[in-house]
Amino acid sequence: MTDAPTPPPASATPRFGVNYTPSRDWFHHWLDFDLDAVRTDLDSLASLGLDHIRVFPLWPLFQPNRAVVRERAVEQLRQLVDAAGERGLDVNVDGLQGHLSSFDFLPAWTGTWHRRNLFTDPDVVEAEAVYLRTLAAALADRPNFLGMTVGNEINQFSGDPHPDPDRITQQQAGAWLRRMLDACARGAPGKWHVHAEYDAAWYLDHHPFTPAHAARLGAATAVHSWVFNGTAQRHGPDGVATEHHAAYLVELSKAWALEPHRPVWLQEVGAPQPHIPADRAAAFTRATVEAALDCPDVWGVTWWCSHDVPRRLADFPELEYSLGLFTEDQRPKPAARALAEVARDRRAAPRPAAPRTTALVLDAHPEGPESHAEGTRPGRSVCAPGGSFFEAFARLTARGARPAVVLAERADDAQHLTARGITDLVTVEQT
Amino acid sequence: MTDAPTPPPASATPRFGVNYTPSRDWFHHWLDFDLDAVRTDLDSLASLGLDHIRVFPLWPLFQPNRAVVRERAVEQLRQLVDAAGERGLDVNVDGLQGHLSSFDFLPAWTGTWHRRNLFTDPDVVEAEAVYLRTLAAALADRPNFLGMTVGNEINQFSGDPHPDPDRITQQQAGAWLRRMLDACARGAPGKWHVHAEYDAAWYLDHHPFTPAHAARLGAATAVHSWVFNGTAQRHGPDGVATEHHAAYLVELSKAWALEPHRPVWLQEVGAPQPHIPADRAAAFTRATVEAALDCPDVWGVTWWCSHDVPRRLADFPELEYSLGLFTEDQRPKPAARALAEVARDRRAAPRPAAPRTTALVLDAHPEGPESHAEGTRPGRSVCAPGGSFFEAFARLTARGARPAVVLAERADDAQHLTARGITDLVTVEQT
Numbered sequence: 001m002t003d004a005p006t007p008p009p010a011s012a013t014p015r016f017g018v019n020y021t022p023s024r025d026w027f028h029h030w031l032d033f034d035l036d037a038v039r040t041d042l043d044s045l046a047s048l049g050l051d052h053i054r055v056f057p058l059w060p061l062f063q064p065n066r067a068v069v070r071e072r073a074v075e076q077l078r079q080l081v082d083a084a085g086e087r088g089l090d091v092n093v094d095g096l097q098g099h100l101s102s103f104d105f106l107p108a109w110t111g112t113w114h115r116r117n118l119f120t121d122p123d124v125v126e127a128e129a130v131y132l133r134t135l136a137a138a139l140a141d142r143p144n145f146l147g148m149t150v151g152n153e154i155n156q157f158s159g160d161p162h163p164d165p166d167r168i169t170q171q172q173a174g175a176w177l178r179r180m181l182d183a184c185a186r187g188a189p190g191k192w193h194v195h196a197e198y199d200a201a202w203y204l205d206h207h208p209f210t211p212a213h214a215a216r217l218g219a220a221t222a223v224h225s226w227v228f229n230g231t232a233q234r235h236g237p238d239g240v241a242t243e244h245h246a247a248y249l250v251e252l253s254k255a256w257a258l259e260p261h262r263p264v265w266l267q268e269v270g271a272p273q274p275h276i277p278a279d280r281a282a283a284f285t286r287a288t289v290e291a292a293l294d295c296p297d298v299w300g301v302t303w304w305c306s307h308d309v310p311r312r313l314a315d316f317p318e319l320e321y322s323l324g325l326f327t328e329d330q331r332p333k334p335a336a337r338a339l340a341e342v343a344r345d346r347r348a349a350p351r352p353a354a355p356r357t358t359a360l361v362l363d364a365h366p367e368g369p370e371s372h373a374e375g376t377r378p379g380r381s382v383c384a385p386g387g388s389f390f391e392a393f394a395r396l397t398a399r400g401a402r403p404a405v406v407l408a409e410r411a412d413d414a415q416h417l418t419a420r421g422i423t424d425l426v427t428v429e430q431t
Numbered sequence: 432m433t434d435a436p437t438p439p440p441a442s443a444t445p446r447f448g449v450n451y452t453p454s455r456d457w458f459h460h461w462l463d464f465d466l467d468a469v470r471t472d473l474d475s476l477a478s479l480g481l482d483h484i485r486v487f488p489l490w491p492l493f494q495p496n497r498a499v500v501r502e503r504a505v506e507q508l509r510q511l512v513d514a515a516g517e518r519g520l521d522v523n524v525d526g527l528q529g530h531l532s533s534f535d536f537l538p539a540w541t542g543t544w545h546r547r548n549l550f551t552d553p554d555v556v557e558a559e560a561v562y563l564r565t566l567a568a569a570l571a572d573r574p575n576f577l578g579m580t581v582g583n584e585i586n587q588f589s590g591d592p593h594p595d596p597d598r599i600t601q602q603q604a605g606a607w608l609r610r611m612l613d614a615c616a617r618g619a620p621g622k623w624h625v626h627a628e629y630d631a632a633w634y635l636d637h638h639p640f641t642p643a644h645a646a647r648l649g650a651a652t653a654v655h656s657w658v659f660n661g662t663a664q665r666h667g668p669d670g671v672a673t674e675h676h677a678a679y680l681v682e683l684s685k686a687w688a689l690e691p692h693r694p695v696w697l698q699e700v701g702a703p704q705p706h707i708p709a710d711r712a713a714a715f716t717r718a719t720v721e722a723a724l725d726c727p728d729v730w731g732v733t734w735w736c737s738h739d740v741p742r743r744l745a746d747f748p749e750l751e752y753s754l755g756l757f758t759e760d761q762r763p764k765p766a767a768r769a770l771a772e773v774a775r776d777r778r779a780a781p782r783p784a785a786p787r788t789t790a791l792v793l794d795a796h797p798e799g800p801e802s803h804a805e806g807t808r809p810g811r812s813v814c815a816p817g818g819s820f821f822e823a824f825a826r827l828t829a830r831g832a833r834p835a836v837v838l839a840e841r842a843d844d845a846q847h848l849t850a851r852g853i854t855d856l857v858t859v860e861q862t
Binding site: 031032064065066068072103105109162164312315 | 456457463491492495496497498499503504533536539540542544545546554593594595743744745
């Protein structure tokens with residue numbers, strides 16, 4: 001294993017970016033890679049004043065055989081990164097896709113006759129490491145290359161509701177993440193590499209990918225905030241818990257971090273219809289981003305996504321067609337203007353988040369209530385929408401508080417509390 | 432539905448061809464399509480005196496979204512067909528890949544969250560029809576375009592041993608085949624379109640794809656002869672049953688055909704190691720092809736395959752690496768020379784197969800012993816290697832006979848027997 005991960009460079013103001021969904025052909029654009037079309041998309045993004053993008057190779061196209069990472073695909077990725085750089089956009093590359101917007105893209109060598117566990121089969125894991133290292137190495141010399149993400153919400157493949165999960169233990173998930181992050185670091189030392197899960201890691205008892213993995217492995221904690229997870233259904237499109245869901249995830253993650261000021265990257269957040277009606281998208285965007293930036297140590301916000309999925313593409317869940325900041329024909333939507341305004345305002349007048357001095361104490365077992373010897377201590381599902389901890393945090397926030405989160409195990413750890421600027425503790429029962 | 436299928440044009444001598452497996456990157460070559468590399472491969476094939484090839488688009492690359500058949504991929508297919516034409520090679524295009532050499536290539540829109548039955552889901556079936564029609568239409572004006580095959584052994588997906596089968600009834604399989612063949616005909620009227628299954632269609636009781644489908648739908652009957660199916664194991668690499676396995680399949684198929692002289696295409700046959708040792712490959716090739724051409728109404732023989740799978744590609748079953756007529760670097764192997772010699776001899780001195788006057792009577796139910804009301808009548812598994820019918824045919828052949836096959840239902844049908852030139856009937860018990 002390599003040394004401690006490189007953290008993201010400090011920045012006076014938070015970073016603003018977007019997950020790049022190509023306007024023409026969505027991620028299938030890799031099959032007909034057209035640098036001019038990419039440039040047109042990137043021009044739109046740069047016009048908003050954004051400073052970075054996250055991009056998504058499709059794994060089966062980049063590594064069609066276990067022993068082959070296609071040179072031409074890697075070269076096209078390099079061209080994309082360079083085109084971004086020409087427009088002042090830094091780039092994070094997310095390697096193992098994997099799962100994107102309801103579609104699974106897995107190489108034929110991991111399926112049917114060749115079905116092998118994505119996280120534990122030695123040959124598959126070695127090939128994944130080679131793939132990530134190869135992409136990272138190809139970009140290591142690019143000044144605008146931020147680093148790698150291991151894979152988009154790859155924890156999708158480890159459990160329900162995935163229809164065909166690769167069951168693994170939490171220990172196996174952790175070992176796999178370390179191996180993948182190490183591969184990224186070997187390919188591009190000095191860049192910062194992260195991993196990212198969908199919110200089962202935070203909310204689902206017994207899920208193999210844990211809050212500790214999220215908050216302790218990699219150079220920063222990446223969180224993905226999607227209010228269609230029950231939050232908007234329960235609290236409404238303009239509910240405090242809805243508009244603060246991203247901020248809540250940021251603070252929840254900080255409770256599990258070992259370093260008090262570990263950076264948190266709000267790597268995905270979007271305004272999904274109908275949970276957020278189209279006429280509220282701009283307000284939701286502004287409120288969500290402002291709330292997230294009111295948390296200390298947020299590296300930046302990366303909106304999902306850049307461009308609407310073209311209507312001519314079939315089979316996407318309905319909400320995926322309208323998540324773009326831009327329409328397919330490059331017209332900015334209200335959320336785009338809202339995001340651009342927040343970015344402009346923040347750059348004009350930086351205002352780092354003050355420490356959150358009051359912390360809500362989280363007394364939950366990270367792995368699940370049955371997997372330990374602590375009797376009736378609840379699992380992480382108390383943190384999920386509707387859970388006692390989630391709702392207590394929402395109540396505090398609705399009263400105007402700016403709660404942090406502290407693990408019960410650390411409620412007496414003066415050094416930890418001091419380092420985070422926490423002076424007051426509140427229990428769920430007290431909210 | 433369109434009218435009766437167009438049959439292949441009559442030919443004084445049988446046709447000789449090969450299934451085209453690109454020497455560089457195998458079928459992944461579509462990702463980095465290089466017409467010059469294709470031309471180099473085709474030059475090798477033309478140098479043998481072959482007259483046609485069968486080619487394989489990868490379905491997920493050609494139709495990455497249910498609503499998209501990629502124009503550029505279709506154009507590359509056209510370029511391949513034209514390059515073949517420049518070398519005197521006709522082309523059959525096999526659409527739905529599908530299953531190739533142990534790997535499954537299925538579009539993301541048929542998997543996991545989007546899992547839908549490949550043969551019965553209305554949206555999937557419609558998209559498959561559009562895909563086949565689009566490929567056929569794109570080639571309809573090419574004089575060297577023979578027609579389409581629906582998909583390579585797509586019956587793989589309908590049952591065991593596929594690890595994740597789309598279970599269907601025989602009626603559904605038939606309806607699906609008719610729909611796909613109709614789509615091909617709509618795209619390229621006047622060309623001849625076929626479908627092709629692996630030998631479960633001939634040998635496996637209850638399999639949804641039946642001998643009747645194979646022998647009655649489409650413009651010709653396509654048979655795939657692989658002696659690793661138990662034949663070589665039982666009869667040895669130089670056993671009569673092994674060297675006559677392809678001929679046996681041809682004759683077996685003719686029993687089920689409604690038209691006495693329906694053309695049969697030996698669409699796949701190869702010399703798999705270690706069942707056929709490398710030093711016997713040429714002898715096996717010559718014997719197999721000569722035996723097959725000793726059957727009436729054989730349109731042609733298409734060897735599997737053109738080029739060895741490159742060793743640098745991982746995860747193929749061992750035997751797949753050595754099936755090529757050519758090495759990866761274009762050196763012809765002994766089987767290539769054997770095939771070329773047979774082709775040259777047959778063209779120099781055409782000798783159409785004489786009618787097979789003695790027929791072995793097949794008393795088997797086409798669907799399986801339990802699915803009908805005929806008591807203990809056996810199913811088609813008697814036709815499989817080791818089955819009573821298979822072994823009886825082998826015994827007759829070993830004695831120097833040239834048996835045909837007649838269904839018991841037609842043993843009294845003088846018109847049928849006369850049309851086929853059959854004068855003597857033998858039962859299994861008499862062999």
